[in-house]
Amino acid sequence: MENCYYTRFYGLLMFILVLIIGDKMSSVVTVDGLACNWGTRATHPLPPDIVVKLMKDNGFNKVKLFEAESWALEALGNSDIQVMLGIPNDFLAPLSSSVRVAEDWVSQNVSSYISKHGVDIRYIAVGNEPFLKTYKDSYLQTTLPALKNIQAALIRAGLGRQVKVTVPLNADVYETDAGVPSGGDFRSDIHTLMISIVKFLSENDAPLTVNIYPFLSLYADPHFPVDYAFFSGTSTPVVDGPISYTNVFDANFDTLIWALEKNGFPSLPIIIGEVGWPSDGDPNANIEYARKFNQGLLNRIIQGQGTPKRRTPPDIYLFGLVDEDAKSIDPGNFERHWGIFYFDGTIKYQLSKGNSGGGRNGSSSRTLVPAKGVQYLKRQWCVMSPDASTSDPNLPQSINNACTHADCTSLGYGSSCGGLDVKGNASYAFNIYYQTMDQQKGSCDQFNNLATITTDDPSPAGSTCRFKIMIDTRKHVRAQPRKPTTSNSTIQAEMHISSVIVAIFMLALMMIIWPCTF
16 A cells, blocks of 8 residues: 555656646747847837837847837836847947946936836847948947946946847958858957957857848849848858858858857857848849748747757847838948838738747737837828929929938839839829928928829839828827736746646645555
8 A cells, every 4th residue: 555655656746747848848849039120210110119019919029229219118118028228339439438437328228227117128239230341440449348338337237147248240240261151250350359359248148249131142242142042942052061051141150150169269149130131122122032031030030940050049130120211221222121010010021920929928920910009191192293294304303302301212223113104203202202291281392383192092003112101100199108017928837837736736635535445
């Protein structure tokens, strides 16, 4: 009989282990949320509370901000979304000058939002691609001192363990002379500086952040193999010893891994701070390619796929969430079209997110969900008047004036509206100006009697060319800070724990009352 009770006891232990292991296994096959960049360079930005809801509805539980904007940070309060908070390059000089300046910045932009608003800030991104060659060494002397001062300020604020520093770098900080990843090393002109930064990050258990853009490889080189930019394989892989690279993302990332290994940092954590594909503004920036690339990227994230040199996948921040019509177009017209959503949170193209609902935000749709509650200006457009002539001498200057003050990047060669005729071009330019000016009275009368207002949507049928109506920012009130809430995943975890306790209790009770008769 004594053996009977021992048998039941060990059976009970095995039952508990099965429950625990089963729970762990279920968490392995689900994605712990997605990450994205929230850019705010827009003439008519989505209200921040709607943006936060848009992220949560689509399974994003991590976000990178490019600077500390109060309205965005307040909307993220108690949202269960982890934040990487950026510091613009213009701030590097003052922050590098003294720890006191860094302490003030941390107090105003980190400590206060954590304590007063419940913002879950995890990283401070010091600078944004400060070593780009186009900056001509402007930030070489200030980036590392600013990084050190921000770290010191976080420690003094008692946040040294909770909030980590990083530096988002462009992939041009490393290179390979051999043409394969194993030849990777840091750029010769910044090699010493990069080693100092990497060493500092390693000593503080902080990650290195790198931005990788396969699109830019294709944009910069007309002979770049198109299929190598995507994740569906290529007929001409890059062979590096025993490894065959079928996409430039893996090859680029592993070039960095080789650079780190060669310099004594083989296990430094890495975050992909930006990666994505634009949908307009260039012949290769289109809906088809953007969907193809981002779906391939999401598939890798969902499957937990790493690269040949580092099998464990890094955190990957998709660039970006929504389009930004006021962003600089110095790199190209495509810069305003990186969003997986249009400027107003409507869906450009559908993406499957698999079982991404297993993240901290609880359940989310397996496909993209548009923004809810967006309010627009009146349903009316400013177009070229039917009575106006395309030979009118005032037309070229009128179009130029409109596009000087509004976003006409969709009119470029190979872009979504690049196939419009002269009247269509003029109508697009007039309308985008009219909308950017909030449809103000007289704003459609600026074009020498060439324009008129219509309530018929002039967007071409069967085309991705859209004649926009802007968000009515006056109708949206500022988001109120959220009260702390319990996330769905926390509720699910508590329910699971409760079920385990109940099961154990019932089994123990059966052990006591069920007689051992053999």
